[in-house]
Amino acid sequence: MSNRLVQGPALLILTALADAPRHGYGILQEVAALSEGRVRLRTGTLYGALDRLQGQGLIQVEREEVVDGRARRFYSLSPSGRAALAEEIGHLRTVVTEAHRRLGNGPVDGLGGWEASPA
Amino acid sequence: MSNRLVQGPALLILTALADAPRHGYGILQEVAALSEGRVRLRTGTLYGALDRLQGQGLIQVEREEVVDGRARRFYSLSPSGRAALAEEIGHLRTVVTEAHRRLGNGPVDGLGGWEASPA
DNA sequence: CAGAATATATCGTCCGACGACATATGCCGT
């Protein structure tokens, strides 16, 4: 019973890879973009997570390009990585929906007081 | 630049407290319910997180009841805890939406190949 | 020529999640 799903950096990384294979630095930028600048992965986090995700079989090395001595290692989602992402996203959707509902118009057990106008 | 937002257990706990104050054991049950049984918080995780969240000012002890020698410590969301939850939920919504879009009908950069039928 | 951007990689630290264990009471079935 391991509770631990794909969260935090790993979730962002898998999402970044969901539409196209990307290399490390590209993932860094994509994660920043899809989190609207809120999350800036450190390279330590990124390459560590990449190794881990690869070890778990959730991603794989698609190909390696060498452009002017600069290597580009492209990663892609594996079928099980796609499945894991889909499952986690499904889970998060229910939580997000529920939290949003409770946040938006919380009756707070009959209380009338509310710290913000209910829009 | 701390990247670290409210995720994992903390997210579930705050969500569980979003509609009404609850005590530890009640949070355990609520988290299990709103995650549809997928997440069973250990007491070690729960009370550790509770202390941490309280230290961060995101939650507070609402009141303490003693029923038949059994103590019940009720926690409630603080305004900043509510704000933190709202912010994280907003963030997650964009990520979840984007991930879902990429998962559901990913054009994959012009590729026709797709490991599952596009529904 | 200096500095930023591109690109990957390693290392040490620290915190949080987890599992296991401990304690205490009330309730239910046998």
Add this chain to the structure above:
DNA sequence: ACGGCATATGTCGTCGGACGATATATTCTG
């Protein structure tokens, strides 16, 4: 009456993951 389960809170040790710092190499821009 007793055992087991639910209720209820708490501690401790461990381990993995996130983070910050640092290193290296090349290309582009000022």
